[in-house]
Amino acid sequence: MPEGDTVWHTAANLREALVGRALTRCDIRVPRYSTTDLTGLVVDEVISRGKHLFIRVGPASIHSHLKMDGSWRVGRARPSRAGHRIRIILEAGSGSDWVQAAGVDLGVLEVLDRVHDEDVVAHLGPDLLGDDWDPRTAAANLGADPDRPLADALLDQRVMAGVGNVYCNELCFVTGHRPTAPVKAVSDPLRMVQRARDMLWLNRSRWDRCTTGDTRPGQRLWVYGRAGQPCRRCGTAIESDGSGDRIRFWCPVCQT
Numbered sequence: 001m002p003e004g005d006t007v008w009h010t011a012a013n014l015r016e017a018l019v020g021r022a023l024t025r026c027d028i029r030v031p032r033y034s035t036t037d038l039t040g041l042v043v044d045e046v047i048s049r050g051k052h053l054f055i056r057v058g059p060a061s062i063h064s065h066l067k068m069d070g071s072w073r074v075g076r077a078r079p080s081r082a083g084h085r086i087r088i089i090l091e092a093g094s095g096s097d098w099v100q101a102a103g104v105d106l107g108v109l110e111v112l113d114r115v116h117d118e119d120v121v122a123h124l125g126p127d128l129l130g131d132d133w134d135p136r137t138a139a140a141n142l143g144a145d146p147d148r149p150l151a152d153a154l155l156d157q158r159v160m161a162g163v164g165n166v167y168c169n170e171l172c173f174v175t176g177h178r179p180t181a182p183v184k185a186v187s188d189p190l191r192m193v194q195r196a197r198d199m200l201w202l203n204r205s206r207w208d209r210c211t212t213g214d215t216r217p218g219q220r221l222w223v224y225g226r227a228g229q230p231c232r233r234c235g236t237a238i239e240s241d242g243s244g245d246r247i248r249f250w251c252p253v254c255q256t
């Protein structure tokens with residue numbers, strides 16, 4: 001599931017492939033932008049803001065959001081499968097210098113006026129992986145509604161930007177709180193948001209997300225996706241509730 005770290009890593013890949021190069025192909029398979037052609041224009045920068053991506057090309061900014069299943073595939077080989085799921089193809093260079101970036105199953109894809117592109121992320125709280133990360137503001141945002149369930153607040157991108165459902169569940173575990181506990185149960189909101197930052201920061205350059213410090217397969221996460229399996233701390237079976245991007249996992253003993 002794409003979270004802030006995935007988006008940060010994706011932006012780094014796109015940046016390496018495209019920045020400073022003129023597009024030789026721009027194929028946007030969204031009806032509204034099907035006639036938009038940025039071919040010949042140079043990609044100036046690629047940035048991430050929380051879970052949002054911006055590819056700035058000339059006067060335009062290609063804004064995308066991966067949502068549940070989206071990805072950007074960057075490389076020197078054309079994606080053989082997934083053809084019908086591709087929403088956009090950007091290419092640069094030729095011969096051995098050729099590179100392609102294909103956006104697959106993107107939840108949001110739009111072409112914005114570059115000057116105003118960040119209007120669509122103006123509502124976001126401090127970006128956990130941004131240069132301007134501000135833990136005090138994030139902590140104040142987190143504590144603003146004391147009776148709100150903790151998981152809801154952690155997932156609210158207006159509180160801080162970048163936490164998705166995996167980190168939400170893992171943060172609740174490492175801080176010893178049930179996902180349904182009220183925010184006011186968190187005695188040190190500043191420490192909580194700093195732990196969120198640490199988790200995403202450690203994972204920003206790898207695809208196999210790890211919160212336990214043990215990167216072996218099957219050992220990487222504390223509770224997420226582990227319903228019925230023994231808690232890594234106390235051995236009690238992990239419980240779960242909900243579905244999709246709202247599924248919660250917790251240890252009934254370690255989390256109160």
Ligand SMILES: [Zn+2]
Nearest residue numbers: 231234251254
């Ligand atoms: Zn436990």
